[in-house]
Amino acid sequence: MRASRLVRVLLLLQAGGGTTAGALARELEVSVRTVYRDVEALSEAGVPVYCEPGRGGGVRLIDGYRTRLTGLTSDEADAVLLAGLPGAAADLGLGTVLATAQLKMLAALPPELRGRATRIADRVHIDMPGWFQRPDDTPALATVADALWHDRRLRITYHRRDRPVERTLDPLGLVMKAGTWYLIARDGAELRSYRASRITAAEPTGESFTRPADFDLATHWRDTAEQFARSILRVRAHCRIATAHLDLLRLMNEPAAVREALSSMGPPDADGWADITVPGETYEILAHALLPLGEHLEVLGPPELRARLSATTAATYARYHGHPPS
Structure with missing residues (x-):
């Protein structure tokens, strides 16, 4: 955990050109004393980081220093695809991963592009849920998402209107519609949609499965969403x-x-x-x-x-x- 935090300190300093210990503490959700210990550890490891005391001071890297720790891991690359949807990334258990991935991308950019990227983030925000809608509670969503990333079969408990039922599914996709998550999964030979908030428990079976080569999530959702909406208008x-x-x-x-x-x-x-x-x-x-x-x-x-x-x-x-x- 500490090694990961030290990398984030380094990337924050490289992306932002320096900051205060208090700002770092808030970003990392640790104490200011912990930040100073982390800075000392980086310095002992040979990173040219230093602290400027007084008004206008802070924690900085020596000008021109560039870390090579900017390659994205596979999880971080997945998270970047959700960069415009921070709430969605957090729901899927990728909130911290997304933050680190964004830092690595910022750190890898030249200063002029880095400034443009941060200006966009300051000025554009995507808010998916509709007005007056409270997001669903989705206690099993992170487990479902992990099985989805790794093509693992899932056993779920799904609450219908009258009673809970158990299903063994091959998760093929997750769709967020107006702030509500839906799981698209293969149940035997059929494709079905499950509202994620009604999945009260989920557990991997230990088995893997092979995704259908011809399955396209966006096309499937487009074709079935309208049909589903009409079917409930009785x-x-x-x-x-x-x-x-x-x-x-x-x-x-x-x-x-x-x-x-x-x-x-x-x-x-x-x-x-x-x-x-x-x-x-x-x-x-x-x-x-x-x-x-x-x-x-x-x-x-x-x-x-x-x-x-x-x-x-x-x-x-x-x-x-x-x-x-x-």
Whole structure:
């Protein structure tokens, strides 16, 4: 562990041109005293590192010194592919590896390119999860990812809606969709998708497997994602909508449902209202998806959905007025 930290100290100094002991301590999550001990160890090993006391001082390397410790390990090379997604790298157990890989890349760049790279990092940040969405807890994700990197068969416990089940899988890929991780795996002869947050336990079986030569993760996900999204839209509501407020349909948070609804819409009448069919997973979920449209949408059927919306709006009215609407 200490050897790895000494390498990081050296790379931080080379990439940044020097820094304070306090900044190094925060970056490495150690005490300032530990930083000074590490600097002393580097100096004893022949690294031309020194400390400047006083205001504006800090820990520095002699100008012109370049370490050759900039080759990426295989794990670090994998992590660089996730450099724009630090949250994803951390989820997969590659957070520290990614940080070291980025340091090695910065240290290997000439000063003018190094400055450009750090300016980009200061100005661009990729935030994958959608607004108001809390990331899933994924306790087994790092184990799943390790099996994926090494083509190892996995035994998982997967929580379905009614009960947990056990599966033995060949992990073929991980996909992050709007902040949610999905495992694509081979279960016998079939390819299936598993929401990572529902994998409550994962353990390598000790067996290896051979990946299908013709499997392409991006193509598979593209082909199956839309099909999956449509398959869960099991109910339909016949509605009228004010076309001036079609943008409110985006509040449904399900792109496949919005696309199907818009494709079903008829021509508007003289008052700007049009017939539309809106799909959903269940009538309960659909009712909550339609409520934000308020007075700009009327559900014509089925009767059970109208009854549910009527009861919900009456209860809401009573909550604020003390009695149901007359």
